[in-house]
Amino acid sequence: MKYFKYLVLGIAFGITLTKAEVVSWYRIYEMFKFQSFHMYGVIGSAVVLGIIITQIIKRTKMKSMSGDVIDIPPKKFSYPRYLIGGTIFGLGWAMTGACPGPMFILVGNGFLVMLVAIASGLLGTYVYGRLRHRLPH
Amino acid sequence: MLEFINQPWPWWVAGPIIALVMFSLLYFGNNFGVSANFRNMCSMLGGGKSCEFFDFDWRKQTWNLVFVLGTVIGGFIAAQFLMLETQIGISEATKSDLVGLGIANPGAEILPPEIFSFESLLSLKGIIIIIVGGFLVGFGTRYAGGCTSGHAISGLSDLQPASLLAVVGFFIGGLAMTWLIIPSLYTL
Numbered sequence: 001m002k003y004f005k006y007l008v009l010g011i012a013f014g015i016t017l018t019k020a021e022v023v024s025w026y027r028i029y030e031m032f033k034f035q036s037f038h039m040y041g042v043i044g045s046a047v048v049l050g051i052i053i054t055q056i057i058k059r060t061k062m063k064s065m066s067g068d069v070i071d072i073p074p075k076k077f078s079y080p081r082y083l084i085g086g087t088i089f090g091l092g093w094a095m096t097g098a099c100p101g102p103m104f105i106l107v108g109n110g111f112l113v114m115l116v117a118i119a120s121g122l123l124g125t126y127v128y129g130r131l132r133h134r135l136p137h
Numbered sequence: 138m139l140e141f142i143n144q145p146w147p148w149w150v151a152g153p154i155i156a157l158v159m160f161s162l163l164y165f166g167n168n169f170g171v172s173a174n175f176r177n178m179c180s181m182l183g184g185g186k187s188c189e190f191f192d193f194d195w196r197k198q199t200w201n202l203v204f205v206l207g208t209v210i211g212g213f214i215a216a217q218f219l220m221l222e223t224q225i226g227i228s229e230a231t232k233s234d235l236v237g238l239g240i241a242n243p244g245a246e247i248l249p250p251e252i253f254s255f256e257s258l259l260s261l262k263g264i265i266i267i268i269v270g271g272f273l274v275g276f277g278t279r280y281a282g283g284c285t286s287g288h289a290i291s292g293l294s295d296l297q298p299a300s301l302l303a304v305v306g307f308f309i310g311g312l313a314m315t316w317l318i319i320p321s322l323y324t325l
Contacts, residue, residue: 003199003200003203005161005165006162006165006200006201006203006204006207007203007204007206007207007210008207009158009161009162009204009207010203010204010205010206010207010208010209010210010211011207011208011210011211011214012154012158012207012211013154013155013158013204013207013208013211014207014208014209014210014211014212014213014214014215015211015212015214015215015219016146016150016151016154016155016158016211017151017208017211017212018211018212018215018216018219018220018247019142019145019146019151019215019219019220020145020146020147020148020150020151021145021225021226021247022151023212023247024225024227024247024248025247025248025249025252025253026225026227026231026235026243026244026247026248026249027225027227028311029231029235029315029319030227030228030231031311032308032311032312032314032315032316033230033231033234033315033316035227035228035230035231035234036227036228036231037148038148038226039148040148041147041148041149041152042148042151042152042155043152043285043289043290044148044152045148045149045151045152045153045156046151046152046153046155046156046159046290046294047152047156047289047290047293047294048152049152049153049156049157050156050159050160050290050291050293050294051293051294051296053156053159053160053294054294054295054296057160057163062164064163064164064165064166065164065165065166066166068166070163070164070166072163072168072295074295074297075282075292075297075299075300076299077298077299077302078299079302081280081281081282081299082281082282082288082299082300082302082303082306083302083303083305083306083309084280084281084306085277085278085279085280085281085282085303085306086277086281086288086302086303086304086305086306086307086309086310087277087306087307087309087310087313088273088276088277088280088281088306088310089273089274089276089277089278089280089281089284089306089307089310090277090306090307090308090309090310090311090312090313090314091273091277091310091311091313091314091318092269092270092271092272092273092274092275092276092277092310093274093285093307093310093311093314094310094311094312094314094315094319095265095266095269095270095273095314095318095319095322096266096267096270096271096274097248098274099171099172099274099278099284099285099286100171100172100174100175100274100278100284100285100286101171101208101284101285101286103271103274104171104205104208104209104212105208105209105211105212106212106247106248107209107212108208108209108210108211108212108213108214108215108216109212109213109215109216109247110213110216111247111248111253112255113253113254113255113257113258113267114253116258116267116268116271117267117268117270117271117274118271119271120267120268120269120270120271120272120275121175121271121272121274121275121278122175122178122179122182122275123272123275124175124271124272124273124274124275124276124277124279125172125175125176125179125275125276125278125279126179126184126188126191126275127272127276128190128275128276128279128280129176129179129184129188129190129191129279130187130188130190132190132280135280
């Protein structure tokens with residue numbers, strides 16, 4: 001039962017990204033072509049509200065459900081990791097039109113071929129795990 | 138109300154809901170990051186035996202795997218009960234660009250059927266887009282330590298310079314693919 005709330009959140013996320021067409025390959029192509037405000041509106045409004053929420057959490061030292069102060073760990077800054085890793089992901093994102101969330105949501109939408117993309121994504125993550133000591137971070 | 142739900146949702150509905158999902162996960166003592174599940178699944182499938190990166194107790198990440206299961210169910214519910222039409226409201230400019238790339242009815246369905254089907258896996262174009270594309274997503278997200286949810290939403294919300302750099306990377310890759318590679322790839 002303690003996992004039920006995560007299931008509900010996932011369902012809300014899956015419905016929202018489907019209904020707002022974020023899972024559509026066309027919307028991602030259109031975004032990278034700068035031909036519509038839609039995707040920028042989705043991500044931008046999420047970030048603006050997210051900044052407000054995060055600031056409130058930090059300034060009020062808000063407690064989580066379990067009573068501990070909510071901890072948002074900072075990410076260690078470096079150039080190669082985020083720039084190279086981010087670029088590789090960006091290439092795949094524009095190609096498949098799906099970041100990891102939409103890949104799973106599209107399976108629910110009935111596009112079972114996305115299971116192949118997910119399997120390939122698992123392999124990509126595994127290969128990263130094997131090579132990571134040799135990559136610049 | 139029902140009429141509103143059945144229409145495509147505007148950005149100003151979707152964005153705030155995504156932010157609230159992020160907040161709920163923080164409130165429950167976790168964080169918002171879908172791509173971490175690729176790593177969790179590698180661990181679940183026994184990847185820890187051959188690679189220490191996957192040698193951790195994935196059961197502690199069960200909440201995130203349940204979240205992903207929920208997203209699949211959410212996609213199913215939306216597709217089955219909440220879509221009066223699947224027409225995607227992309228701009229006319231986008232449609233005409235895509236017709237030029239050989240996509241017959243851009244926006245008629247969620248995904249271009251010419252590419253996202255099992256039959257297309259028999260063609261070089263389909264193999265590259267689905268299999269190589271999926272691989273790049275899995276490799277790149279873990280290298281960068283997050284995807285759209287972890288960096289573009291959670292990281293930017295926390296004003297993390299690392300996430301801003303990651304998002305710059307997402308766009309370098311995405312723009313290069315869309316403007317330089319897709320025109321030749323999709324007309325293969």
